[in-house]
Structures are given as C-alpha cells and as structure tokens.
Amino acid sequence: MTTPFELSITPAAADIDELGHVNNAVWVRWIQDVATAHWLAAADPAHIDAYIWVVVRHEIDYLGNVGPGETVTARTWVGEPPRGARFDRHLEFRGADGKVKVRARTTWAIIHRASGRIARVPTEVAKPFLA
Numbered sequence: 001m002t003t004p005f006e007l008s009i010t011p012a013a014a015d016i017d018e019l020g021h022v023n024n025a026v027w028v029r030w031i032q033d034v035a036t037a038h039w040l041a042a043a044d045p046a047h048i049d050a051y052i053w054v055v056v057r058h059e060i061d062y063l064g065n066v067g068p069g070e071t072v073t074a075r076t077w078v079g080e081p082p083r084g085a086r087f088d089r090h091l092e093f094r095g096a097d098g099k100v101k102v103r104a105r106t107t108w109a110i111i112h113r114a115s116g117r118i119a120r121v122p123t124e125v126a127k128p129f130l131a
Contacts, residue, residue, distance in 0.1 A: 002130055004075040005038040009093075011066060021065035027093070027102050028058065034074040035089055035106065042128045050113055051125065056086065057107040064101040066093075072101060078129040082121035085109045087129075 009030055017023040032055065039053065066072055072093040079090055086109050093102040112119040 002077045002079070004077040005034075005041060007034050007037055007074045008071055009034075009074055010071045011068065013068065016068050019065075021067050024060075024062060027060065027062070027104075030074065030093070031058065031060070031091055031104055031106060034076050034091060035108070038076050038089075038129075043125070044128070047122075047125050051119070052111050052113055053087075053108045054111060055106055056109050058104060059106070060102060060104045062102055064095065064099055066095060066101055071096060078126075081130060082110075082126050084120055085118045087121055087126065 011022050011026065015022050015026040035053070040048065072095055074091060074093050076089055076091045078087060080088060086107050089106050089108060091102075091104040091106065092100050095101050110119050110121050110125070111117065
C-alpha cells in the first residue's frame with residue numbers, strides 16, 4: 001500500500017440530516033473532495049492541466065455515524081496500478097475514537113481535457129500515487 005493522503009473534516013451544519021448525523025450524500029461529496037485534494041497535492045501541475053478524473057463507480061460501507069462538531073480523518077490511497085483508463089481509490093473516514101465510520105472503494109476514469117475523451121492512464125501520471 002502506498003502512503004495514504006490524509007485530510008481532517010468537520011461537518012458544517014448543512015451536512016447534518018434530520019437524524020442528527022452526517023447525511024449519506026455528504027459522505028459521497030467528501031469522497032470526491034478528498035480524492036480531488038489528493039490529486040492536486042500529488043500530481044504534476046502539467047498533468048493537472050492536461051487531465052480530469054470522473055467517478056464511474058462508488059462502493060461505500062456506512063459503518064458508523066458522525067454528528068455535529070465531530071471531526072473525521074479521511075485517508076485515501078491507490079493500492080493497485082491503473083487498468084487502462086481506470087484507477088481504483090480506497091478511502092476510510094475515522095472518527096476521533098479511531099473507529100472507521102465510512103469505508104469506500106471508488107473507480108475513476110481519466111479524461112484528456114483537450115479532447116474530452118477517455119484516455120489510458122499514462123505511467124507518469126500514476127507514478128506519484130503508486131510510489
């Protein structure tokens with residue numbers, strides 16, 4: 001496994017649903033936000049300019065709840081090399097108690113910005129995420 005990228009997140013009032021915890025749709029947004037932050041932190045700026053990623057699949061396990069004011073630590077990593085245009089990303093969100101609240105595996109496809117077409121993931125684009 002590569003070194004995970006981590007980000008702390010505290011829900012805003014609008015992230016809390018009528019049950020008093022983070023809404024499932026918010027977790028999906030956070031998955032995208034954390035993946036994007038990892039891309040922007042690790043990728044070569046030329047690659048950021050040349051490519052964009054889109055989600056093609058989410059597999060999410062909701063294991064616990066997070067309420068107002070609670071902070072989670074999001075961890076994401078890429079465990080396997082890309083397959084053609086696709087790249088799987090793993091995510092975990094842990095509460096202050098150390099327990100995993102949400103676990104996800106998402107599949108992303110890379111698109112060449114100039115053409116708008118799906119592209120094979122170039123080795124040099126994948127390298128910073130697999131080192």
